[in-house]
Amino acid sequence: MTWEISKAFDFCYGHRVWSQELNPEFSLDPCLKCRHLHGHQGKVVITLKSSQLHNGMVTDFKHLNWFKQFLDDVLDHKFIIDINDPLFDTLLPHYKKEELISHPQGFYTPDLTKIKNEPSHIHEMYEGYVIVDFVPTSENLSAWFLQITQNKMSEIDIKVSSVEFQETPKSKSVVHA
Numbered sequence: 001m002t003w004e005i006s007k008a009f010d011f012c013y014g015h016r017v018w019s020q021e022l023n024p025e026f027s028l029d030p031c032l033k034c035r036h037l038h039g040h041q042g043k044v045v046i047t048l049k050s051s052q053l054h055n056g057m058v059t060d061f062k063h064l065n066w067f068k069q070f071l072d073d074v075l076d077h078k079f080i081i082d083i084n085d086p087l088f089d090t091l092l093p094h095y096k097k098e099e100l101i102s103h104p105q106g107f108y109t110p111d112l113t114k115i116k117n118e119p120s121h122i123h124e125m126y127e128g129y130v131i132v133d134f135v136p137t138s139e140n141l142s143a144w145f146l147q148i149t150q151n152k153m154s155e156i157d158i159k160v161s162s163v164e165f166q167e168t169p170k171s172k173s174v175v176h177a
Helices: 061-075 120-127 138-156
Strands: 003-015 038-050 078-082 100-103 107-110 129-132 159-168 171-176
Touching: 003 061, 038 061, 038 138, 061 078, 061 138, 107 120, 120 129, 138 159, 138 171
Parallel strands: 003 078, 078 129
Antiparallel strands: 003 038, 038 159, 100 107, 107 129, 159 171
């Protein structure tokens, strides 16, 4: 037997899919809306699995509270931008990749000490960026969340089965471990 448990998490974020291309035959128009700066109410569903139960459980649902804290602290109400986006230099003109702060979960943030003499609205703008090294599509975000979750849950010997990322209530991607 194999058991699976899932827990869902919501957060608001913005992004831009600068690499979007459409086939008008299937999309019915050539409009590249995802290339615009825009936002979503995202939902992440983490599914854990086990072939044996510990104290009657795969694990306690509370063992995923760290992921909610990650979303709240790092991504909620932030703008996720690919460092390779052609607009990167326009949106973050004060920063080059080597000047960013690298985080173990695979993202970067601007070093705000570099702009310490700038007005508060400039600080607010820069603290709102989360920089990744991939186009922030729902597929790539779900794979990133899977990697982060697998790394953390392996510390307590729990396997991740899949990560589902709902960009909208009608659009989602699922990646399986």
